[in-house]
Amino acid sequence: MLxxxxxxxxxxxxxxxxxxTVPILLILGNKPFGISSSLRHICAACFPTNLSYFxxxxxxxxxNLFFVTGILLGAVLASSFLxxxxxxxxxxxxxxxxxxxxxxxxxxxxxxxxxxxxxxxTLRGFMxxxxxxxxxxxxxRYAGGCTSGHSIxxxxxxxxxxxxxxxxxxxxxILVTWFVLPFILKL
Amino acid sequence: MAQSSNAKLPDEFKTLVVLHPAAxxxxxxxxxxxxxxxxxxITFVKAExxxxxxxxxxxxxxxFHMYGVIGSAVWVGALSVFIIxxxxxxxxxxxxxxxxxxxxxxxxxxxxxxxxxxxxxxxACPGPLFxxxxxxxxxxxxxxxxxxxxxxxxxxxxxxxxx
Numbered sequence: 001m002l003x004x005x006x007x008x009x010x011x012x013x014x015x016x017x018x019x020x021t022v023p024i025l026l027i028l029g030n031k032p033f034g035i036s037s038s039l040r041h042i043c044a045a046c047f048p049t050n051l052s053y054f055x056x057x058x059x060x061x062x063x064n065l066f067f068v069t070g071i072l073l074g075a076v077l078a079s080s081f082l083x084x085x086x087x088x089x090x091x092x093x094x095x096x097x098x099x100x101x102x103x104x105x106x107x108x109x110x111x112x113x114x115x116x117x118x119x120x121x122t123l124r125g126f127m128x129x130x131x132x133x134x135x136x137x138x139x140x141r142y143a144g145g146c147t148s149g150h151s152i153x154x155x156x157x158x159x160x161x162x163x164x165x166x167x168x169x170x171x172x173x174i175l176v177t178w179f180v181l182p183f184i185l186k187l
Numbered sequence: 188m189a190q191s192s193n194a195k196l197p198d199e200f201k202t203l204v205v206l207h208p209a210a211x212x213x214x215x216x217x218x219x220x221x222x223x224x225x226x227x228x229i230t231f232v233k234a235e236x237x238x239x240x241x242x243x244x245x246x247x248x249x250x251f252h253m254y255g256v257i258g259s260a261v262w263v264g265a266l267s268v269f270i271i272x273x274x275x276x277x278x279x280x281x282x283x284x285x286x287x288x289x290x291x292x293x294x295x296x297x298x299x300x301x302x303x304x305x306x307x308x309x310x311a312c313p314g315p316l317f318x319x320x321x322x323x324x325x326x327x328x329x330x331x332x333x334x335x336x337x338x339x340x341x342x343x344x345x346x347x348x349x350x
Contacts, residue, residue, distance in 0.1 A: 005233070006234055008261050009233040009234040010228065010234075010253065010255075011234065011251070011252050011253075011254075011255030011259060013234070013236030013259040014230050014233070014236065015256040015257065015258065015259025015263065016259055016260070016263045017226070017227075017230045017263035018227070018256065018263075019228060019260035019261065019264040019267065020263055020302075022262075022264035022267055023267035023270075025223065026268075026278070026284050026286070027271075027276065027278055027279060028219055028223070028276075028278070028279060029219075029279070030284055030285060032287065033264075034319075035312070036313040036338075038313065039313060039334055039335055039337075039338040040338055042335055042338075042346055043338050043342060045337060047228075047339065048344075049339075050344060051212045051342045051345075053342035053343075053345050054339075059283040060336065061253065063217050063220040066217040066218070066220040066221040066224065067221065067223060067227075068224060068314075068317050069224060070220065070221040070226075070227065070228060070229065071227050071314055071317040071318075071321070072208060072224075072229035072317045072318065072320060072321040073221070073224070073225050073227075073230040073321065074230075074317070074318070074319025074321065075229060075231060075232050075237070075317070075322045077225065077228075077233055078229040078232035078322070079321070079322040079323055082229065083192035084233075088225055090240045090244065091247075091250040091261070093249040094240065094244045094247050094249045095251070097247065098240075106200060108324065109238050109322055110239035111239065111240075112239070113311075115239070116326055117325070117326050120326060120329060128307065128309065128319075129326065129329050129333070130330070130333045131194075131306065131308065131333075132282060132309035132330060132333075133307070133316075133330035133332070133333030133334040133336075133337065134305070134333045134334065134336060135301050135302065135304050135308065135337065136302060136306065136309055136313060136316070136334045137305075137313075137333065137335060137336065137337025137339065137340075137341070138302075138337035138340055138341045139301030139302025139305055139337070140298070140312075141337070141338050141341040142294045142301060142302075143295050143297075143298030144289070144294060144315050144342055146302065146312045146314075147257070147306075147314070148312070150289070151261070151332045152257070152260050153215045153264065155264070155290050156261060156264030156265040156268045157265075157268050157286050157289075158265065159289040161292075162289050162295075164291065164299070165238070165296075165298075165299040166293045166299075167299075168295065168300045168303060169300075169303045169306060170246075170303065171299075171300060172299065172301065172303015172307070173242075173245075173246045173304070173306045173307040174246050175300075175306075176246075176307035176308065176328065177243065177247060178247075179296055179305075180260060180304075
């Protein structure tokens with residue numbers, strides 16, 4: 001049983017589990033599934049700096065911070081006790097392209113060539129980690145949600161603005177992957 | 188927390204305030220959301236959704252995995268919302284389930300594109316950021332801090348941006 005769980009989970013197991021989060025959160029307390037709003041609550045709690053966007057009772061949204069803390073703890077548990085002994089299998093085409101772009105580490109969640117403390121202060125590392133993170137925080141709040149809030153919760157509730165947002169998430173990601181990454185991977 | 192803010196109240200009111208459902212700061216009440224998060228975080232790690240490589244495969248159209256995950260999640264989510272509405276299912280405390288509609292503004296386009304740029308770079312949307320840190324990729328703390336900064340800058344510039 002444990003060996004079975006330790007294998008990488010296929011999409012048809014993981015997708016429905018993630019989809020079930022929508023009704024579970026609704027039934028447990030009318031909570032809309034959404035993760036990026038946690039970043040707003042962290043700002044509102046730690047440095048609201050008198051901005052109207054952060055002036056609200058974040059304590060009423062504390063469930064969301066419990067939820068994301070749970071995600072972190074779940075990841076600790078999964079990587080400590082349910083770890084798959086084999087390295088991740090990556091599609092050959094993706095692997096070849098990345099190897100051509102000097103990626104050599106395929107054994108971690110993210111390639112250590114880019115995502116490491118040592119490369120944080122290189123231009124390449126800065127672009128991937130610092131600029132990338134900034135765009136994730138800024139973009140999700142500007143869009144009013146991320147993959148969970150729009151692509152899963154919004155689409156589940158048949159909201160067309162969420163479909164617009166999802167198409168833009170994908171378009172932005174595809175543009176950067178195909179037209180920008182080839183340049184910054186070589187930095 | 189609830190108790191300290193009630194310190195000035197007469198004794199007979201204190202119990203009322205603590206028992207009132209609006210006492211949202213209750214740890215016990217929120218533990219169930221922590222539990223859902225734990226299950227969710229395990230799924231993120233085990234289905235390799237936190238992998239930068241899986242996101243690269245998705246944007247390069249080299250694998251079906253992430254499309255299958257997101258697609259089946261939407262199907263299950265949509266079916267659940269349909270059933271909840273159809274049968275009028277209530278919350279565990281007996282309240283009617285309400286879902287706020289999303290209103291369209293230009294931010295969904297501009298912000299959506301910007302998030303897409305960031306998603307391709309970091310290989311993570313906000314959920315996987317938490318999970319990557321939990322799985323031991325410590326440098327992602329920097330990416331996370333930068334995402335919090337990005338959120339704050341959005342709050343700072345909000346009124347000047349097209350919506």
